[in-house]
Amino acid sequence: MRSNRLVILMGFCLVALIGCGGDGERGAQGPVGPAPEVVVENEAAGANCADGGVKVTIGDAAPLYVCNGADGTVGSGGTKGDSGDSGPIGQDGPQGPIGQDGPQGPDGISPSISVEPIDDEDDDHDCGEAGGLKVTVDQNDGSDAIVEYLCNGADGDKGDDGDKGDNGDKGDNAIAPTVTVAPITGADTHPCGVVGGLKITVDAQDGSEPTTTFVCNGTNGTNGSNGLNTIAISSFGPNVHAECPAGGLQITLTDLSNVSTSHYVCHGEQGEQGETPPVSIGDATAEQCPGGGKVVTLGEQAPFTICNGEDGFSPSITVSTITPGLVCEDGGYRINFTTGLDANGTPIVEEVLLCKVTEPVAPLVIGWCNLQHPASLALVDAEQGDVYGRLFIAGVTGSQSLGRSGLLVAQLGYGPANTAPSSSWTWKAAARNLDYVDANNDEYKGVIGGLPAGSYDYAYRFSGDGGDTWKLCDTSGSDNGYSPADAGKLVVTFSPQAQTIVGWDFTGQTLVPNVGTGEITYSGIGTTSFPGSNPAWSSNNWNGTALDLATSPYFQMSFATTDFNDIALNFRHQRSSTGPTNLAVAYSIDGGSFVIVNEVTLSGTTFSTYEFSGIAALTDKSNIRVRLYAWGASATTGTWRIDDVIFSGFPIP
Structure with a gap:
């Protein structure tokens, strides 16, 4: 109806x-009016x-x-009654009066x-x-x-039952087919074998024989020779693998023997709005894989299992401590190796004893040390810097060394500015610089950096007794003790980071920004929608032939850049095959005229990214409007969509 x-x-x-037309004198013929x-x-x-x-x-x-x-309400069926007589056809109503003809104008x-x-x-x-x-x-x-x-x-929802209506003429009986779905039984003749499945029977209720279809369960997968070790998924472009001319995903499965097999999930031929098929990997149930494994689902294909193989024998090693005594005078370690199983299934164990031999080692006496260079450092963000220190120990350091003891420890440390080094400082090991050659001294190199913004002191320290005692070293050397005034000076600063001012990702199919404060409006466009599983914002009616800032259709974003500079715009967009072929971005400040940033040609039917930055006029403004004009569609129904619209900037110091 x-x-x-x-x-x-x-x-x-x-x-x-x-x-x-009304009665009146015939006037002169007027000019041809516009359509x-x-x-x-x-x-x-x-x-x-x-x-x-x-x-x-x-x-x-x-x-x-x-x-x-x-939508009318659906009442319950009434009781069938006798056919009633057809009612009479009503008379035509009287024709109204016809007014006098007016003057004949030109055809519009x-x-x-x-x-x-x-x-x-x-x-x-x-x-x-x-x-x-x-x-x-x-x-x-x-x-x-x-x-x-x-x-x-x-x-609509089913309405309340209506009053019983008058009996109408008997209509033809409707044919309502029935569909039954049941598990396959032993009495059925079917192609599914022992795996079984479902029997689907459709009866058209028209006197014809019912049709039967069998949906078979998949057969059990074979066990893998070895358990799954790694799964790697990577994408590739067109013509990389012969199996997938349009590109796709390569899934590489590597077992414990480092034997790899590859499966390919191919992209279909490029459609207007094609999407990469999803891939999911989950753990197999005990029923699917008794020894564990994975279930892999590739797009809409049926899932398949990759089962671990039976476990082999893994050798084991145990280490226990031997207390000082008859076995090891100064103590030691007992190491047991289980290398396999004998014919009776009993583990084969081999034992090795390692006894300590303690020899007294005299501590080293630190003669002199210093923080060599640099005396100061300025680092930005996560930068790191090398810091060098030098050490003298009579008979130990320099090219005349007779050997360096394991008790010698060198460390570079840092802490708050103008404080004395202590355990609250951060200390890291420094290594001997083998490129430095001197008759008396050794040189050490440490690395400092990756710190929060701020001011720090840094210094070296050396120990000759394994870290029980330390000698501090500043830029003036250790002979006159340590002074914070002579410590190395570090200043860490961070470069400004761009921040999102306002953004729209259209999640939830709404024009409300997901970040910041702003508003989207539009003009001249047709039907709007949020298509796709990852919604974008779409519209049609982009079929203008040229850009006109006053009349061309557009999307408009309104927001403020207060306390921000270096404003940038970034968004993704996609046109249909009959959608617009041109894009222009323009901005307006405080209600003023719109200024075009640039114009680009739109081609292809897949998502691409647009971005611009560096418009000084957009700095620190309370009322900015940015318009996205599009035109040149070959049909009014051609669409253009946008997604992930982000305006960003740097905070003004």
């Missing part, structure tokens, strides 16, 4: 366009159309409304309006499987036709 009502209403609309502008747009449910519809505005005339019919341009169901091949709508109507208005002035879609509403 909804489509019949729409045709009748459109007829009323056309009748309304015919004026009735009236016709605007067709969706009408939300409200006072004009209770269930929504289409608003048609022709020139300056009052708008006309083509309203959707309300009459728009034509067509209403038709949405075609299955029409993919430029958001009605989904519900379908609807396609309304096309051609102004017959050489411009592109205006197309709007009226989507069927979702089925």
